[in-house]
Amino acid sequence: MQLAILLEDFCHESTYIRGVSKNTIRRYRQNISYFITATDSQTIQKVNEQVVKKFFLHGRIEKQWKTSSYRTYYMTLVVFFRWCIKQGHLEQNPMEDFQLPILEKSLPKKLKKQEALLLLEYAYNYPYTQSYLKYRNHAIFSTFLFAGLRKSELLHLKLSDVDLENLTLFVRQGKGNKDRIIPISYTLAQSLNRYLLARKKSRKTCPEFFTSSNRNGGFTASGLKIITKQIKTASKLDFTIHKLRHTFATLMLEGGCDIFSLSKMMGHSDIKTTTIYLSATAEHLRSQVTKHPLNRK
Known part of the structure; x- marks a missing residue:
């Protein structure tokens, strides 16, 4: 099954069944589309733990993602893969054993x-x-x-x-x-x-x-x-x-x-x-x- 087609189905269900906001749907589209391009995973059959792990390592090392960016991709993909399992397109979540890095506690920047x-x-x-x-x-x-x-x-x-x-x-x-x-x-x-x-x-x-x-x-x-x-x-x-x-x-x-x-x-x-x-x-x-x-x- 083509990941692009699954992404559309996922966003459609998230919008009209789960009532997810437009901003969240936009984030889903951007992050999952980037995952498809970066990993060259055109079909769900190509997605496994090694592919996903390589994607996150590339983001942290080559793209120099901040912890917040890492967590954003993590939350998007883990929800998408859970949906894929529920729909019968995946047997297990390739991110099941992933751990989230601790978010840096920086003070919010403000004007005096x-x-x-x-x-x-x-x-x-x-x-x-x-x-x-x-x-x-x-x-x-x-x-x-x-x-x-x-x-x-x-x-x-x-x-x-x-x-x-x-x-x-x-x-x-x-x-x-x-x-x-x-x-x-x-x-x-x-x-x-x-x-x-x-x-x-x-x-x-x-x-x-x-x-x-x-x-x-x-x-x-x-x-x-x-x-x-x-x-x-x-x-x-x-x-x-x-x-x-x-x-x-x-x-x-x-x-x-x-x-x-x-x-x-x-x-x-x-x-x-x-x-x-x-x-x-x-x-x-x-x-x-x-x-x-x-x-x-």
Whole structure:
């Protein structure tokens, strides 16, 4: 049986039966297609433990995969091979005796408070060709820094998801296909309101909250990449969109937010994921160490 055909069947079932997200399906396609090409395994009959082991060694030695990349390929292939066994295309999983390497515990990279403020200043004062871009881009970066949304969550935000009257954002089908409500601050609400006025003035009527400047449609990932590059160059700040999410989390903790509430706002399925930010903020740790009873006179 051709692996390419099995991959299509696997992705089809994962989408319509298991309800796997589009991002996960994209990862399945990319990783399994690369495995087929790299190992020259056109059929499932050619797949065995030695072929798979050689693939991972090549990735670690020649491609210099990080542990996170290794684990991503591992999780994709082990799920795919289990499916192949269930469908009767394999007798046993060629990755049955594989062990996952321990993931390095590196602190999430973030911007400092002053750097975050500087970013917002550049986003607002950049010499744009039209005023609409000033209000939209400031609102976009404000949403990342004040609400901690993921890139895909911001791009999929609908006009009806933003409730400025009740100061909430509704995230539809975030990571893990989970909905969540995020409270927003007055500062973010002001930025969003300025953008909505500019949006109305520009006669944007599409359902997406953030829109393109030259058409009546939703803002795109490529457009976000362009404005991120513009602000990075102008401000000389080294940041990514995901780094802004890390910045939101650490600043919230420094401001006194409890870890449980932060976990809910971030959309983490396991609070352990959120606890890494406790190590990333010296201010939070400093405030906690003062609680030692011997400090009291």
